[in-house]
Amino acid sequence: MKANSLSRSLDSTLHAIADPTRRAILRRLARSEARVTDLAAPFRISLNSVSKHIRTLERAKLVERRKVGREHILRFRPEPLHRVQEWIMKQQEFWRASLEALDGLLNQANDMEE
Template sequence: MGEYRSSQLDELFGAIADPTRRAILDRLASGEARVTEIAADFPISLNSVSKHLRMLERAGLVVRRVRGRDHHLSLNAEPLNAAAEWIEHHRQFWEQSLAGLEQFVTRKPRKKIQRSSRQ
């Protein structure tokens, strides 16, 4: 994985690590909204919501369209595909590794050949 892609994933995972930002994404999944509409859903200041939105925008998860004084936001779920691919790759690796470990642990033990002590 290249450095650029790695930094994209860092931004993405950082953005979705916070429950407020995940809640904003959930809200935008139901359709476009103005910044003030989103801010009304949270018990934090408009400035704090704006900081969360900027982080989501940097990660490419939110797209902003400005109409006059209104800022309309919409969800861009495309970057989540890269995260899903990364998670799937690692899930498969661990599934295979753990399956191999399980097979090793549950394999019937071989009978040991006893050697005579009189040699």
């Protein structure tokens, strides 16, 4: 389907946040930067697994990494979420528009009955 880059980046953003572990990681990072180990701490899953989730978030550009010595510091990047907001608002706009159109039709029908 529609393989333009805008659509593909929405795909990766949405896929990234469609997982509760990754959402928890983002929630944590929204407060402050943290190392991979810090992020992994609250989870029962392996550090390796968390590391992979972080990669997914990085690919979606929701997280940015910078190395300080042997530590990898992760930081939340909210920009891609704006695209999601925009997409949702656009759907709602269409939806409202169609409701209003329906409303218009019904009123018209009413007028004719009178």
